[in-house]
Amino acid sequence: MRSAAAPINHSMTDGFGRRIEYLRISVTDRCDLRCRYCMAEKMTFLPRNEVLSLEEIAIIADRFIARGVRKIRLSGGEPLVRRDFMELARRIGRHLDGGGLDELTLTTNGTHLAEHAEALFDAGMRRINVSLDSLDPERFAFITRGGDLDKVLGGIAAAKAAGLRVKINMVALKGFNDDAFLPMLRWCANHGHDLTLIETMPLGDTGEDRTDRYLPLGEAVTQIEASHPLSPLTYRSGGPARYFSAQGMEHIRLGLITPLSNNFCAGCNRMRLTCEGKIFMCLGHEDHVDLKTAYRTGGGEAVDDALDRALIAKPLAHGFAIGPDGTYGQTRRHMNVTGG
Numbered sequence: 001m002r003s004a005a006a007p008i009n010h011s012m013t014d015g016f017g018r019r020i021e022y023l024r025i026s027v028t029d030r031c032d033l034r035c036r037y038c039m040a041e042k043m044t045f046l047p048r049n050e051v052l053s054l055e056e057i058a059i060i061a062d063r064f065i066a067r068g069v070r071k072i073r074l075s076g077g078e079p080l081v082r083r084d085f086m087e088l089a090r091r092i093g094r095h096l097d098g099g100g101l102d103e104l105t106l107t108t109n110g111t112h113l114a115e116h117a118e119a120l121f122d123a124g125m126r127r128i129n130v131s132l133d134s135l136d137p138e139r140f141a142f143i144t145r146g147g148d149l150d151k152v153l154g155g156i157a158a159a160k161a162a163g164l165r166v167k168i169n170m171v172a173l174k175g176f177n178d179d180a181f182l183p184m185l186r187w188c189a190n191h192g193h194d195l196t197l198i199e200t201m202p203l204g205d206t207g208e209d210r211t212d213r214y215l216p217l218g219e220a221v222t223q224i225e226a227s228h229p230l231s232p233l234t235y236r237s238g239g240p241a242r243y244f245s246a247q248g249m250e251h252i253r254l255g256l257i258t259p260l261s262n263n264f265c266a267g268c269n270r271m272r273l274t275c276e277g278k279i280f281m282c283l284g285h286e287d288h289v290d291l292k293t294a295y296r297t298g299g300g301e302a303v304d305d306a307l308d309r310a311l312i313a314k315p316l317a318h319g320f321a322i323g324p325d326g327t328y329g330q331t332r333r334h335m336n337v338t339g340g
């Protein structure tokens with residue numbers, strides 16, 4: 001952390017001059033799946049009183065929006081397993097009408113998407129991300145430790161029918177889905193979905209060594225380019241993905257997120273609010289500021305002061321690396337607490 005004498009800043013610009021316009025909120029650490037790269041089989045979840053209430057999340061989101069955040073993504077854990085989720089989405093979604101927010105989006109595993117797709121559209125969402133690492137039912141059940149692929153495919157179809165643009169997130173895993181990038185891209189092209197491939201990151205102890213599963217995305221690109229040469233696009237979604245157009249599939253975008261093989265921190269414009277109210281300035285650092293305690297002891301003003309501290313403390317870059325001797329910079333937090 002820098003010294004307390006650093007200038008107080010009520011905008012959303014960090015100590016390196018980066019404007020923070022994007023907030024990801026993990027609304028719950030709970031989930032109905034147990035993806036092997038994300039969670040351990042037996043997880044201990046947070047007691048309910050340690051998780052921010054709907055009211056607290058909405059008020060903290062209001063503070064961020066008032067200071068200049070333009071885009072909010074709701075994530076988890078699995079956001080759609082939180083009972084009051086739709087009420088929260090509607091509440092934050094009202095800022096879209098008022099012009100305070102440009103975009104409200106969601107990252108979901110899709111298991112409960114069919115029930116909620118229309119309500120998500122009505123809350124103002126237009127684009128969502130759905131995680132899907134395999135189109136093979138058995139592989140899908142393996143990687144999620146018991147997930148039902150049909151339910152997720154049904155959810156994706158319902159989202160499309162409701163008018164939501166769906167982007168598929170696929171984590172690249174050596175020896176698991178490294179033969180399936182092209183089939184997934186073709187499936188996405190047939191259904192009109194964008195696809196983003198993600199390198200696995202060392203977050204939290206999952207009981208499995210992700211070094212063995214780590215696959216640099218350069219290998220996926222080589223596979224795809226053998227039949228569909230890629231051209232870089234200037235499009236940016238506000239996140240860390242770089243986008244490409246695949247020959248013959250120009251109606252969709254292929255995104256690559258390469259935290260390990262190609263560090264993307266210089267343009268980072270985001271912060272993460274965990275479900276227990278901590279602001280993590282970087283996915284790869286343990287440094288955080290506790291907004292829940294600030295709010296519960298000092299109300300909205302204390303949240304603003306805590307946010308000033310968070311902005312000043314945002315580091316320049318994450319600390320992950322994967323080398324011949326394993327992964328470095330592993331964080332103790334699981335992705336479900338921080339929000340992917």
Ligand code: SAM
Nearest residue numbers: 038076077078107108109131169200201335340
């Ligand atoms: N449950 C929702 C889902 O799966 O989409 C939202 C939360 S999940 C933590 C968000 C994203 O993080 C998912 O796309 C998931 O694949 C990704 N993710 C989880 N653990 C990861 C890891 N260790 N490395 C890379 N991506 C990870």
Ligand code: SF4
Nearest residue numbers: 031034035038077109
């Ligand atoms: Fe749950 Fe998403 Fe983590 Fe899978 S990646 S265990 S669906 S939170």
